[in-house]
Amino acid sequence: MTRRSVSDLKGTRIMAFRILGLEPDAFRPLFDAADAALEQVGAMRIIAGEGSRLPCRVSMSHATPGEELLLVNYEHQPANTPYRSTHAIYVRKAADRAFESVDVVPDVMASRLLSVRAFDARHMLIDAEVCEGAEAAAMFDRLLDRSQASYLHVHNARHGCYAARVVRA
Numbered sequence: 001m002t003r004r005s006v007s008d009l010k011g012t013r014i015m016a017f018r019i020l021g022l023e024p025d026a027f028r029p030l031f032d033a034a035d036a037a038l039e040q041v042g043a044m045r046i047i048a049g050e051g052s053r054l055p056c057r058v059s060m061s062h063a064t065p066g067e068e069l070l071l072v073n074y075e076h077q078p079a080n081t082p083y084r085s086t087h088a089i090y091v092r093k094a095a096d097r098a099f100e101s102v103d104v105v106p107d108v109m110a111s112r113l114l115s116v117r118a119f120d121a122r123h124m125l126i127d128a129e130v131c132e133g134a135e136a137a138a139m140f141d142r143l144l145d146r147s148q149a150s151y152l153h154v155h156n157a158r159h160g161c162y163a164a165r166v167v168r169a
Contacts (some may be wrong), residue, residue, distance in 0.1 A: 001101075001104050001105065001106050001107055001110070015140075015141045015144050015145055015168065016102055016103055016168065016169035017102070017103060017137070017140045017141070017144060017166050017167070017168060017169055018100065018101070018102050018166070018167050018168070018169040019060070019099065019100070019101060019104065019105070019106065019109075019164050019165075019166050020098065020099070020100055020164060020165045020166070020167065021056075021057060021058050021059060021060045021095075021098040021099030021100065021164065022057045022058050022074070022089075022091070022098060023058070023098050024058045024091070024095050024096055024097065024098065027058070027070060027072070027091045030043060030070055030072065031068070031070065031093050038070070041072075042072070042073050043070055043071065043072040043073070044070070044071050045068065045069075045070060046068070046069045046070070046071050046090070047066060047067070047068055047069075048063035048064060048065055048066060048067045048068075048069060049065060050065045051065075052065070053111075054069055054090045055090055055108035055112075055156075055161075055163070056069065056090055056091055056092040056095050056108070057074070057089040057090065057091060057162065057163070057164070058091050058092065058095035058097075058098055058099065059092060059094075059095040059097070059098075059099055060099035060106040060108050060109070060164065061092075061095075061099075061106065061107070061108060062107070062108055063090070063092050067092060067093070067094060068092070068093040068094075069090045069091060069092050069093065070090070070091050070093075071088060071089075071090055072088070072089060072091065073086050073087065073088055073089075074086060074087065074088075074089045074162060076089075076153060076162040076165070077119075077123065077153065079122075079123030081122070081123045081124060082124075083119070083123060083124065083125050087155070087160055087161055087162045088159075088160075088161050088162075089161060089162050090161075099164075102169040103137065103169070105133065105136045105137055108163070109133045109136055109154060109163055109164065110133040110134055110136065111133055112133045112156050112157070112158070112163075113130065113131075113132060113133070113156070113157040113158055114130065114131055114132070114133050114136055114139075114154050114155065114156065114157055114163065115128065115129075115130050115154070115155040115156075115157040115160075116128065116129050116130070116131065116136070116139050116140070116143060116152055116153075116154050116166075117152060117153045117154075117155070118143040118144075118146060118149045118151075118152050119149070119150055119151055119152070119153065120148045120149065120150055121148075121150045126146065126148050126149060127143055127146065127149070129142075129143070130157050136154070140152060140166050144166070144167075144168050150167075151165055151166065151167045152165070152166040152167075153165060153166075154166060
């Protein structure tokens with residue numbers, strides 16, 4: 001995980017941000033479902049392979065080899081706007097609580113090219129940028145500094161998968 005400090009950003013304004021993982025309870029029943037039932041809802045069971053780097057959206061950590069996950073379609077932007085959106089995410093069976101931390105960019109984000117999208121209170125897109133994950137904290141600050149910005153959605157830029165919601169701390 002990448003934790004930033006005031007000395008890392010000397011001379012720049014710092015806006016505290018909070019990254020929120022997904023609540024695990026929404027996914028629990030799916031782990032008990034048979035593979036055929038998962039297929040009916042557009043989901044599938046995956047076993048992490050060696051070096052697979054599958055990013056869990058609950059714990060915001062990579063799955064370890066041999067670990068069970070679900071690949072599911074998740075509605076991360078449910079508002080009834082033109083930006084309503086769903087995309088694929090991974091969820092680890094062992095993930096038992098949602099990641100939440102202030103000013104910490106977890107490795108599942110810091111190690112990837114990211115697409116960061118800012119939304120206003122009406123859930124309309126107001127800005128978007130692409131950055132390397134190592135630069136994510138600065139990007140979050142810049143976008144959340146906009147007075148109209150209510151929250152950010154982060155996606156993996158290459159595969160498009162939803163990564164996390166980011167809000168002001």
